[in-house]
Amino acid sequence: xxxxxxxxxxxxxxxxxxxxxxxxxxxxxxxxxxxxxxxxxxxxxxxxxxxxxxxxxxxxxxxxxxxxxxxxxxxxxxxxxxxxxxxxxxxxxxxxxxxxxxxxxxxxxxxxxxxxxxxxxxxxxxxxxxxxxxxxxxxxxxxxxxxxxxxxxxxxxxxxxxxxxxxxxxxxxxxxxxxxxxxxxxxxxxxxxxxxxxxxxxxxxxxxxxxxxxxxxxxxxxxxxxxxxxxxxxxxxxxxxxx
Numbered sequence: 001x002x003x004x005x006x007x008x009x010x011x012x013x014x015x016x017x018x019x020x021x022x023x024x025x026x027x028x029x030x031x032x033x034x035x036x037x038x039x040x041x042x043x044x045x046x047x048x049x050x051x052x053x054x055x056x057x058x059x060x061x062x063x064x065x066x067x068x069x070x071x072x073x074x075x076x077x078x079x080x081x082x083x084x085x086x087x088x089x090x091x092x093x094x095x096x097x098x099x100x101x102x103x104x105x106x107x108x109x110x111x112x113x114x115x116x117x118x119x120x121x122x123x124x125x126x127x128x129x130x131x132x133x134x135x136x137x138x139x140x141x142x143x144x145x146x147x148x149x150x151x152x153x154x155x156x157x158x159x160x161x162x163x164x165x166x167x168x169x170x171x172x173x174x175x176x177x178x179x180x181x182x183x184x185x186x187x188x189x190x191x192x193x194x195x196x197x198x199x200x201x202x203x204x205x206x207x208x209x210x211x212x213x214x215x216x217x218x219x220x221x222x223x224x225x226x227x228x229x230x231x232x233x234x235x236x237x238x239x240x241x242x243x
Contacts, residue, residue, distance in 0.1 A: 002032060005205035009227070012240060013205050016077050016112055016139070018042040020060040030071035036240060038074035038112055039064045043081040046096045047089040054092060058099060065107050073238040075104040075132075076112025077139065080122050090121060097125050104132040110237055111136035113156070119143050126154050135237060140189045144171055145178035152183060157237055159185035162195035162203055165214045176218045185237070186211045186230045 005013065015026045017039040026037045041057050049057065065075070078100040080093045104111045111131055115122045115138055131154055138151055140161040151158060158179045164172045176184075186208065194203040195210035209223075212230070216223040235242045 001204050001206070002035070005208070006034070008206045008209050010205050010208050012036065012231075012234070014038060014073065014234075014238065016040075018077065019045045020057060020064070023064055027069070027071075030069060036071050036073045036238065038076045039068065039072055040074075040076040040078045040100060040112065041096055042077045043079050043093045043097065043114055043118075044086065046093050047081065047086040049092075051092075054096060058096065061100070062103065065103060065109075073109070073240060074112050074136070075100060075107070075109045076136075077114040078111060079114040080116075080118035080125070081114060082117035082121065090118075093118075094121065094125050097122070098129045101125070101129045101131055104134070104136075105130075108132060108134055110134040113138045114140075116142065119147055123147075123150055131155060134239075137185055137237065139187060140193060141175055141179075142172070143175060145174040148175055148178040152180070157183045157185050157233065159187045160211065160215060161187050161189040162193040162207065162211055163189075164218070165196040165210060173218045176215055181229060182233065184215070184226075184230055185234055186215055186226070 012034045015037040017023045017037060019041060023039045029035050030037060039061060041061060046054060078097055080097055109132060113136060135155040137157040137159050139159045141158040160176055164176060188203050188205055188208050190203040190205055192203055194201060195207050197210055198207055212227050213223045216226040
């Protein structure tokens, strides 16, 4: 899969952490050139854990951060998820979200935020807690254009995924237009959110070119220019050497 991505011109990949078991699996791939990763406790995981398990997972995260290798360039995915019955765990999600924001500050790491049907709740935690000076990104942004300035105020970037190829001219397109050039990122969110041209197969990093083309079309720019811009923005945010 990584070889296919490199053949399309993708030179860096960031594997987003979900839970402790996930971080260990991803660490086995960090020897590959261009592979970076993050560690964090995903809000969907938080929603499924009891209080004791959440405390244990947080302790494992603290240990992972203290012993991290140079391939770990961010803390995430963290945030809140309001889909269905997960709303019932908002209290626990907010608590773990705030704790992980504090860890990001302590370790000077940018954060990767998962925000799904919980924008107001996440913005409330951000206002109370703040984020690391290293900044961060709202990944696979699904909010409105009106919300964009509120995330920018916290020093966050916005990243757009294959979902922007599904709904031409909709809310996602308006958000793409509203995002300043210096805060714009792209991603696949593989294996989810496969670009329209490749559905129904599972998403993979090689399909990033489709996302770049969609962003370029929305912003009335050239795909090459968007690829160069977002590559530069990502390397700056995650402090990765560009060449």
